[in-house]
Amino acid sequence: MEHCNKLLYGGMLSLSALAGCTEPVTEKPLNIVYIMTDDHTAQMMSCYDKRYMETPNLDRIANDGVRFTNSFVANSLSGPSRACMITGKHSCENKFYDNSTCVFDASQQTFPRLLQKAGYQTALIGKWHLESLPTGFTYWEIVPGQGDYYNPDFITQTNDTIQKHGYITNLITDDALDWMENKRDKEKPFCLLIHHKAIHRNWMADTCNLALYEDKEFALPDNFFDDYNGREAAAAQEMSIVKDMDMIYDLKMLRPDKESRLKSLYESFIGRMDEGQRAAWDAFYGPVIDDFYQKNPQGKDLANWKFQRYMRDYMKTVKSLDDNVGRVLDYLEENGLLDNTLVVYTSDQGFYMGEHGWFDKRFMYEESMRTPLIMRLPKGFDRKGDITEMVQNIDYAPTFLELAGVKVPDDIQGVSLLPLLKGEKPAGWRRSLYYHFYEYPAEHMVKRHYGVRTDRYKLIHFYNDIDAWELYDLEKDPAEMHNVINDPAYSEVLADMQAELKKLQILYNDTDFVK
Known part of the structure; x- marks a missing residue:
């Protein structure tokens, strides 16, 4: 069995080697499709939690592969989390601490750079959010900053900024499918990062989904009216659904005679819509706005109203994401790629869906430190079901590198998950996780x-x-x-x-x- 440890295909580990050399070494190197969303919490995925909504395409990944039940991030904030993921290092080592003051040093070691050197085609489509331009990618096309839900701008590799017409989750998926079909060398293995804006605030759904979930009523979390006794920092935040959720920006209750802190920003978002999109938007939200201002709820009635609207808008945004994940899975299956591809779905962190009375993330508390992680494994990996070991987003980089047969550099701080994917129970698996959040003072004041x-x-x-x-x-x-x-x-x-x-x-x- 000594030959099981040898690297094949110019430094890439063959599938047969990973599977224990039970078959002749004839398989191609493995592909990686890594789908990441923004602020998608496990509570809003039916493979984790069936209280709220169905996510059948995400469930396809979990049902056909593995679900990590103890998956966490190292810094629950979009840019820093992405930097941890792409470098395999904590914020203190990759030096991207927060979204406010940092620019990612794109010259540093990242897993796409290392895969590219090993002969992989690497592509990034969608959200980058690290302030610098991507490096280490054969192809990339990214949205500036957070991106826009409607008719968004994209920055291309030629450093042009172009506007595309449509809804962002569809457009990112369109580009990903086009790259796989028309722009890659189909004789080489690939690693494709599909990084969505969804489900980021302010949860603007596609027009085809605006009417969904309006018949649903959601129970307030048991600690929705948390008084934060004994938790000074929790009491000082500004991410309360009751106090801090913006009536216009977040909840879309726009009327000419009403003002809010973020009204002008919301108006700029809907100002990107074309005539048809805006007509559909107004046709849905117009009656909701009229009903709200007519009833004028107060106190706990207002708190409950805000929670219901938040939940529905969030779920509608998830619906488009789930549909588009289905498009990617269908493409891989129809083109004979599923058996030779690791499909990963995760988010850059978790999110509060009313727990402690909150929206957003940032805290080390469970709802934001946890992140969903599901994987559909290539042929030859027999592991199915739940993986209960504690894992962290610094582990993705070494996992992808080892999967590709690339030596994991000694300075990477994460641990490869490959033994877990092969059904092993490694002795001495980590017993603890480290977390560090740096962004203060800033939005939400955590x-x-x-x-x-x-x-x-x-x-x-x-x-x-x-x-x-x-x-x-x-x-x-x-x-x-x-x-x-x-x-x-x-x-x-x-x-x-x-x-x-x-x-x-x-x-x-x-x-x-x-x-």
């Missing part, structure tokens, strides 16, 4: 913090303009409502968690914060 999470406990330190520690027993308190940092019954746990935190800070070279 304090800077870092921390450690194990399978049962979570320790967080909020710092900068605050010095507050929080400890949670996730088994007894999964909603993270009770900070037990001062509970004597947890003194030994606290000492253990402090030691684990220090160990990870040294391991990941975030030593400025070692206590």
Whole structure:
């Protein structure tokens, strides 16, 4: 079995080698299709949570492959999360800390660069959100910044900015399918990153989906009216559905005689629509606006109304995403690519769907630190069902590299998931995860913090303009409502968690914060 370790096809690991050399070495190198969305939380995927909506095409990936049940990010914010993913390193090492002040150093080592050197065609289509232009890609076409839902601009490799007509989720998928069909060398393996704007705020659905889910009523989360007792940083945020969700920008209640902080930004968004798109938009939202201002709900009635509108608009945006994932899966199947392709779906982080009364992300609390991760595996990988080990978005880069037979550089901080995909139970798998959020002061005013999470406990330190520690027993308190940092019954746990935190800070070279 010594020959199982040899690299084939010019440095790429063959499928037969990965499968244990039970078949002759005749298979082609594996392709990678990596689909990533923005702010898509596991609560809104029916393969994770059946309370709210059906996502049949995402479920196809999970049902035909694996679902990670303990998948997390290292920094719950769009740009930093993407930098962690593409480098396989924490923010302290890739130096992209936040969306406000950072520009990604595109000359640094990334997994697309390494795959490209190994003979892979690499492509990125959609959201980049790292301020610099992409490098390491054979082909790329990206939206500036967050992008626009309707008739968006795209930046091309020739550094031209062009406007395309249509809805962004459809357009990104169109370009991805066109690249696979017409622009790649079909004799070479490829890694395609399809990165969507959806489901980012302000949740503008495609016109064909505007009327969906209007008959649905959603129960408020049990902690929707959280009072944040014992959690100073949680009390200081500005991401409350009740207090901070903008009536016009977020909830589309535009009327000439009404004002809001973000009204002009919303008007610029709908100003991109053509006549037909705007007519469909107004035909749907017009009656909703009239009904809202006529009834003029207040207090808890208003809070519930805002929650219902938020949930529906979010779900409508997910619907288009799910449909377009189906288009990609269908293309791969119809063109005989599924058996030789790893299909990955994830988000750049989780999101709050009313838990703690919030929307957005940023905190190390579960709903935003967790991220969905599902994979449809190539032929020869027998693993199906749930993978329960703790994984993090710094693990994607080494996974893709090892899958392609490319040596994983020693400075990559993530761990390849390939053993898990092959059904192995590696001894000594990580027992804890490190997290660090840096963007403060900024939108939503979430304090800077870092921390450690194990399978049962979570320790967080909020710092900068605050010095507050929080400890949670996730088994007894999964909603993270009770900070037990001062509970004597947890003194030994606290000492253990402090030691684990220090160990990870040294391991990941975030030593400025070692206590």
